[in-house]
Amino acid sequence: ASVRSISTRPFEGQKPGTSGLRKRVAVFKQEHYTENFVQGIFTAMPAPGPQGATVVVGGDGRPSSASAPGNGIAKFIIGQDGILSTPAASAVIRKREADGGIILTASHNAGGPENDFGIKYNTRNGWTRARGRHRRHLRGHAHYFRVGTQRFEGFEVEVIDPVADYVELIKTIFDFELIKSFRTEHADFKLLFDGLNGVTGPYGRRIFVEELGFPETLVARTPDPNLIYAHKLVERVEKEKIDLGAASDGDGDRNMIISHDWFVTPSDSVALIAEYAEQAIPYFKGGLKGLARSMPTSCAIDLVAKAKNLEAFEVPTGWKFFGNLMDAGRLSICGEESFGTGSDHIREKDGIWAVLAWLNIIAFANKGKPGASVRSIMSEFHHKYGRNYFTRYDYEEVESEGANKMMERLRGLAQEGGENEVVGQTFHGYKVAKIDDFEYHDPIDHSVSKKQGVRVIFEDTSRVIFRLSGTGSHGATVRIYIERYDRKELDLDAQVALKPLVDGALEISKLEAFTGRKVPTVIT
Ligand code: VG1
Ligand code: CO
Structure with missing residues (x-):
């Protein structure tokens, strides 16, 4: 194994979304694209950084090829045949006190050469942070099919049973x-x-x-x-x-x-x-x-x-x-x-x-x-x-422009507070009490996450929520979440129980006007 240094350009849009980086396989196949992102992971590793670190690597078996960056990492722990489920990788990271883990998966996104690939990075507490430029890179010929440890100059690779821990x-x-x-x-x-x-x-x-x-x-x-x-x-x-x-x-x-x-x-x-x-x-x-x-x-x-x-x-x-x-x-x-x-x-x-x-x-x-x-x-x-009736409408592969404009308008309404065209109005029997743009203040590290979804809350506590997906690989996915609480009627069909609210959500957001969509791609 030897270390080579390669410098690469930063890539457009190479920033992690809701759950790591997720793109079409072809995007990952661009020269140095994957290495660049993985380098970003190591550059961003919390102190003391990658020197001497142990890193777990696994995935769901989607086709991938990437060489491992050097960065002074002392040990890679790899699931046999490159396999580790996301929860198993987290279990391995914690049990073996590794500094982090790289999971090669696009999770629920469709797989195969025409579809998606992804990289998630986990530290011991599960956070994903990655950004930066690819600098150095290791060339080793480790095999992943047999359990055991292989030693190279300056680092080792341990292949583990992906299920045991x-x-x-x-x-x-x-x-x-x-x-x-x-x-x-x-x-x-x-x-x-x-x-x-x-x-x-x-x-x-x-x-x-x-x-x-x-x-x-x-x-x-x-x-x-x-x-x-x-x-x-x-x-x-x-x-x-x-x-x-x-x-x-x-x-x-x-x-x-x-x-x-x-x-x-x-x-x-x-x-x-x-x-x-x-x-x-x-x-x-x-x-x-x-x-x-x-x-x-x-x-x-x-x-x-x-x-x-x-x-x-x-x-x-x-x-x-x-x-x-x-x-x-x-x-x-x-x-x-x-x-x-x-x-x-x-x-x-x-x-x-x-x-x-x-x-x-x-x-x-x-x-x-x-x-x-x-x-x-x-x-x-x-x-x-009581029962919280719930459904989600997804509109996949919508034109980004229309989806963004729709969200901007909703955010605008949320900013205007009570003085807007929605608050106080009744939609299909539900009167809007409040509209806001969800913001999270982490009670532990006090970080603030803004623009996490527009919430419309009705007088009876029903809610409709609008947000854009952060895991899609192309175009935009609009998600509408609809919820209504009922203490008495417990056995309704959810789609029946929620129909008026769904209609209200479509009216409030003007979804069809902004996106041209009449029906959702998926209802869950
Ligand atoms: C979606 C889900 C979110 C989940 C994320 C990752 O994100 O809504 O709840 O945590 O996928 O799941 P988004 O931004 O597309 O709504 V997984 O199993 O794909 O890692
Ligand atoms: Co998943």
Whole structure:
């Protein structure tokens, strides 16, 4: 191995969005593009910098080629065959006290040569910071297919089993014995886990099949777990009367929870897990520290926090904001409406963790009430707390200009305060109480994040929120989040319950006039 110095130009648009850098594969293939970004990561490494550092590298197996920058890094820890799920990488970084990790994935974005690639960088607390210029670069010929350590001049490469550290950690969190005895006592209980063809395949097999003894079940690959893209899973769950259907995304950090008779919104899922955690999940038996959600996520978890007398935090979209709260010992369980759920066991959202949390809770609930199901558990929750109906409309690959103008106008309205054409007006029966542009003041490091989404809050506490995606690779994606709280009507179809608010949101934003779009690309 030898070190060469190469200087490159800065690249247009090479700055991390909601979750690292995400672009078309062709963009990454430009000469030095990837190396330049990775160099930026090392340049920005917190003191004492990259000298002597240990860095974890893994990914979801998308095609990639990059040589590792030198920078005095002493050790690279790499998942075998280059594989590490995002949560597993976080687990490895923490267990092995590495200084950071590079995850090669575009997560839920579609893969393949025509589609997307991405790079996320994680320090021990999950923050992504990267910027800068490529300077020096290492040439080694490390292989990634066999576990073991390879030594080069000035640095070493350790190839690890990508599953082992993660499984070791996860077994300390959940009640595996309880789940196993539940499975043997309920031979008719059907679990279906989708992700066996993505990066979570080996993790799912090791945990659900080898550790817990569930039958090996496979369905089609599902890069983004939501009701539309995961339709095959949904169909199978309905047809085969599956009790717990679950999916995760390309890099294993997202999850979807369904049963043949219920779809659990991610906002409800995290609230439900928080409700049961102390009683059911060993990791939380000492008590919960605090709960949190991203701003557009429904307020269901806030109700649980209130009932349990816990702090509840509302942070901007993107997992990185939870890390500071966790490090400060003020946050145990958190989630995002975008199918992200997790806890302070690592610094990423964790799809398999969420599925195991549900299994653990179902097993626990069955001890008290035999026959407890996803639906009965959720229904009991809604009777206790009321229901936060929630839906999200995505308009993908919209012209950036129109999308930006729409957001600018909404921001303008928010700045005018109460004196504008929206506040005090009634849209389809809902009267606007307030409009603002969400700003987050981090209570730990006091940093301020502005322009995190425009919120329209109605007099009955219903909300509609507008923001632009920070993970798309081309054009703009407009996201509209719609929420309404109901104490009495608990069994409505969400799309029916939210229809007037959706119409109101479209009127308030003048979405069609600005973007030319009549219908959303995806509804979740
Ligand atoms: C989306 C989601 C956000 C999530 C992010 C990364 O971001 O809305 O909640 O944290 O993806 O998830 P945006 O900016 O496109 O709305 V992952 O699984 O793709 O790393
Ligand atoms: Co992901």
